[in-house]
Amino acid sequence: MLTPLTLPSPAKLNLFLHIVGQRPDGYHELQTLFQFLDYGDELTFTLTPGDPGIRLEAPIPGVADEDNLIIRAARLIAKAADGPLPGVVIRIDKRLPMGGGLGGGSSNAATTLLAMNYLWQLNLSEDTLAEMGLNLGADVPVFVRGRAAFGEGVGEQLTPANPPEDWFLVLKPECNINTGKIFSEKGLTRDTPKMTIRPAFEGDASRYRNDCEDVVRKLYPEVNQSLDWLSQFGPARLTGTGACIFGRFPTESATRIIWESKPSGITGFVAKGVNISPLHQKLAELT
Numbered sequence: 001m002l003t004p005l006t007l008p009s010p011a012k013l014n015l016f017l018h019i020v021g022q023r024p025d026g027y028h029e030l031q032t033l034f035q036f037l038d039y040g041d042e043l044t045f046t047l048t049p050g051d052p053g054i055r056l057e058a059p060i061p062g063v064a065d066e067d068n069l070i071i072r073a074a075r076l077i078a079k080a081a082d083g084p085l086p087g088v089v090i091r092i093d094k095r096l097p098m099g100g101g102l103g104g105g106s107s108n109a110a111t112t113l114l115a116m117n118y119l120w121q122l123n124l125s126e127d128t129l130a131e132m133g134l135n136l137g138a139d140v141p142v143f144v145r146g147r148a149a150f151g152e153g154v155g156e157q158l159t160p161a162n163p164p165e166d167w168f169l170v171l172k173p174e175c176n177i178n179t180g181k182i183f184s185e186k187g188l189t190r191d192t193p194k195m196t197i198r199p200a201f202e203g204d205a206s207r208y209r210n211d212c213e214d215v216v217r218k219l220y221p222e223v224n225q226s227l228d229w230l231s232q233f234g235p236a237r238l239t240g241t242g243a244c245i246f247g248r249f250p251t252e253s254a255t256r257i258i259w260e261s262k263p264s265g266i267t268g269f270v271a272k273g274v275n276i277s278p279l280h281q282k283l284a285e286l287t
């Protein structure tokens with residue numbers, strides 16, 4: 001067995017998320033600002049030269065291995081190889097809540113694409129990997145590229161951005177939200193005017209918001225209550241289609257004081273916003 005490679009698989013936040021239209025195929029056109037957090041899952045890849053399979057050390061409860069974005073990503077990139085490849089065993093240390101709007105599954109897929117490109121020495125370009133990733137999910141390309149970005153289209157048209165690297169308190173209300181359900185809600189705002197100037201950050205809460213928030217607040221009282229609680233300390237917002245919400249603060253100590261006072265029973269974490277993905281920071285140390 002070869003030396004295992006452990007890589008981060010960070011979370012993303014949608015600092016704002018506007019729905020600016022709908023495509024003929026029903027998919028919603030977005031304008032969003034992505035930033036990474038220095039917090040996430042960790043994946044460990046071990047090549048198994050004697051065994052050609054792609055396997056998980058242990059499944060994620062509730063996700064069949066066939067559907068797991070890690071397995072799907074490894075199989076997809078393996079198709080780009082000319083000849084036989086050594087197998088791989090992948091261990092997942094999951095910290096990100098699933099279906100939380102933090103992009104955990106998409107991030108796992110991107111980490112797998114970059115890890116296997118490196119370990120299998122496939123030398124595929126970032127553009128090729130981002131294109132491959134888009135077949136797995138709309139959020140995969142931003143994780144492949146690893147730079148905070150203004151996203152358009154379904155989030156795959158990316159322009160690098162530089163929002164302030166503040167501290168975030170992220171809370172996970174006790175509910176799971178299905179992205180498809182939110183996008184199919186009748187009451188969803190789908191006609192926010194398209195911005196023509198790309199905003200570098202999302203300071204003004206009256207101009208930038210998450211268009212899913214009203215619908216999610218109505219359907220999920222847990223999210224509504226958590227947003228009301230966090231709003232006492234400053235602007236609080238939903239990420240993606242939820243269920244996670246976040247507040248931003250200038251220092252770690254201020255963030256931790258608010259974290260300590262959170263209502264009992266609610267989970268979450270404190271993390272720093274970063275404009276270069278921790279995955280890319282780690283990969284840069286390897287090469």
Ligand SMILES: C[C@@](CO)(OP(=O)(O)O)[C@H](O)COP(=O)(O)OP(=O)(O)OC[C@H]1O[C@@H](n2ccc(N)nc2=O)[C@H](O)[C@@H]1O
Pocket residue numbers: 014026027028029030100101102103106136137138139154155179180181183239240241242
């Ligand atoms: C909303 C965002 C924002 O970053 O994040 P999450 O809340 O999932 O983290 C993403 O655009 C999530 O994109 P993606 O990860 O591809 O969504 P999926 O769960 O595959 O989408 C489930 C379903 O939602 C609908 N959908 C999704 C994305 C989109 N732009 N328009 C849509 O209408 C489609 O019906 C799709 O079949």
Ligand SMILES: Nc1ncnc2c1ncn2[C@@H]1O[C@H](COP(=O)(O)OP(=O)(O)O)[C@@H](O)[C@H]1O
Pocket residue numbers: 060063067068069070096097098099100101102103104105106108109179240242
């Ligand atoms: N490796 C994975 N990690 C998390 N979720 C996965 C993974 N593979 C497939 N999924 C599926 O993707 C869904 C969305 O998960 P996730 O990306 O964590 O949330 P979100 O898109 O809300 O940010 C999960 O409910 C799960 O069924």
